[in-house]
Amino acid sequence: MQIRNLYEPFEIEYVETSECPITGHKHNFFELVYIIDGTGVQCINKNKWTYGPEKLFLLMPQDCHSFEVERATRFFFIRFNDVYLKEQGKEWLRKLEFIFQNHNRLPGCILKNKADKPLVKSLVEALIREYVNQQPYQRELCQQIVNTLLTVVARNVSLASTELPKNTESKDQSILGYIHKNIYTPELLKTDEMAAQFNISPNYIGEYFKKLTGESLQQYIINYKLKLVETRLQYSDMRMNEIAFELSFTDESHLNRLFKKYKGLSPSEFRRQKTALTAG
Structure with a gap:
């Protein structure tokens, strides 16, 4: 299987195709794939999801993926690696931790918050303009836009993982999301605080959590x-x-x-x- 490398900390690419040239491959970087228009199927780690306009997919290093193009598609790729992340600093990395640790809980399109879809579309359109026009400070502007886009992605993962559910199984996911969100605030992870948050007896929450997660x-x-x-x-x-x-x-x-x-x-x-x- 082909393995693709990224030789710069950050790059963007615009691709338009009516065929299926994007065969299965892995890479050693992070990639956001935005569908401008067109339809087809994306395969990620042997799981298939249909794609259409305004869909955004997140690929992590070593994910295997390919595309089956059904209708002429315009793709926009945003790629970045660990060097890029290190350049952004500690506070920005913290914003992305929901992405790193929880993205696999959200199959298919990463955008779960409908209100963010027009925002993402406008950000991608701005990136394309910068990509095409090649004006002064183009790279710096693109980097700022990409950082905003990644923050939107992190918010969508965060909102989905902390969403209050309607059944017992998904309540477990809500508790996990609460832990992830408050991992830097130990006082909010105390038994009494969590029991009150989820309306569970302090004497039972430990047993409840272990029953659902196994630890x-x-x-x-x-x-x-x-x-x-x-x-x-x-x-x-x-x-x-x-x-x-x-x-x-x-x-x-x-x-x-x-x-x-x-x-x-x-x-x-x-x-x-x-x-x-x-x-x-």
Whole structure:
């Protein structure tokens, strides 16, 4: 299978086709695919979804995908890699954590909030204008527009993952979304606070959570924090003590011990491995 590389931190591409030249491939970067017009089927990791105008798909590194074009289609691709993410800084990375950790819960088009669809359309149209006109400061403007677009995507993932559901199974997803949203505010993740939020007895919420997820509430919070540690080790230049402080570990040693216990290697070893893979 073909593997595509990105040689710049960030790029955009406009493609118009009535055939099916986009065969199955993987790549080592993030990609947003916006359908300007046309219809067909996109296959992502052997799962198929129909596409149409104003659909937006998110592809993560190592996703396998292809297109089956049914009606002449205009695609707009936005690609960026870990170098681009590191350039944006810690606060911007935090905005994207919902994307990194929750995007697979949202099959197909990433836009679940209908009110955001015209906004995304106007952002893509602005990108196309900049792409075509090639005026001064074109790259800087494109980068600002892309950052806005990615923030809209993060909001859609956040809204969908914290949406209050109508049945027991989806309430579990709502609790998970609440944890993800408030992971930087430990006081909101206390048992009494969460029980009040979801109208569940404080004495029962732990049992309820374990019944639905197979792990304890505290264990889930630890595992999620460690996923965020992985994200920061791979996509930022933050020092270990900065990560420990932001994610409310006792100190750097506490973070190192937990990470090695659950991941089998130290945070610094994990970062070196990911850096070597990217360089290769």
